[in-house]
Amino acid sequence: MENLLLHSLVFIFIITLTIKFLLERRKQERKLPPSPPAIPIIGHLHLLKQPLHRTFHSLSQKYGPIVSVKLGSRLAIVVSSPSLVEECFTKNDIVFANRPFFSNSRYLTYNHSTMGAAPYGDHWRNLRRIGSIEIFSPSRINMFVDVRKDEVKRLVRRLYHVCNKGFAKVKLRPMFMDLSFNVIMRMVAGKRYYGEELEQVEEGRRFREIMTEFVQCTEVSDPADIFPILKVFGFKGAEEKCMRVGKRLDEFLQGLIDRHRSKKDGNTMINRMLDLQQSQPEYYTEEIIKGLIQVNASNRIG
Incomplete structure (x- = not known):
């Protein structure tokens, strides 16, 4: 009985995550750059193969110089154009100044307070x-x-x-x-x-x-x-x-x-x-x- 209840809860949780993923994708669809079809939960992780630069090159050939990819629950943007990369680091450098917080780095960077991990700010x-x-x-x-x-x-x-x-x-x-x-x-x-x-x-x-x-x-x-x-x-x-x-x-x-x-x-x-x-x-x-x-x-x- 307990195993059945646990399996039911896990199933409901997965279904909830899937629905949430689809709703968020529909919300962001018009705002995000082009993106290949994603699989619920894992996103585009199944597309990432070594060497990565060739994988991203093939995606840029198909979807353009800016491609959005979902790595599990995280969203990433792949920029393949040199002129666009330059724009990211000049006109829009503050927008891209922050780095995502990872659990491992919390113990290695004094809770994200070092120069390489701290968010942009004072x-x-x-x-x-x-x-x-x-x-x-x-x-x-x-x-x-x-x-x-x-x-x-x-x-x-x-x-x-x-x-x-x-x-x-x-x-x-x-x-x-x-x-x-x-x-x-x-x-x-x-x-x-x-x-x-x-x-x-x-x-x-x-x-x-x-x-x-x-x-x-x-x-x-x-x-x-x-x-x-x-x-x-x-x-x-x-x-x-x-x-x-x-x-x-x-x-x-x-x-x-x-x-x-x-x-x-x-x-x-x-x-x-x-x-x-x-x-x-x-x-x-x-x-x-x-x-x-x-x-x-x-x-x-x-």
């Missing part, structure tokens, strides 16, 4: 101002010219040791990644975490491990974000892993901040943020500072 504009003035301004970049020179010298020395006995094949891509990443992290935290000649090998290993897991979490989408009904049945997807990775990263970044606060000297981004925290503690909170570190680190490794 908070996001302040974060951008901080980045433009305090991190990426010409004066701040010029302050770290010695860091860049030193990392280039280390790279040249590394190449010399590999090739000093004769011809040798060298993979330059990982070396250039180590170079750029170490430049960024020395500007941010005053430490090298990649390549050779590390002062703190264990800390570098831990940092690389956490950031690798962090990027893996950001690359995996949670099915429950596309099919919210899964949350009713207790489906969590990668949510628990993202929560664990977010906690480990938060503890690591907090440790960096605490060590810089105790030293009270140095010419790094963290030191500069801590100085600003003295004058504006209500805005330059620990989470804001950790979010700025995280964005710089994850953008580089990503």
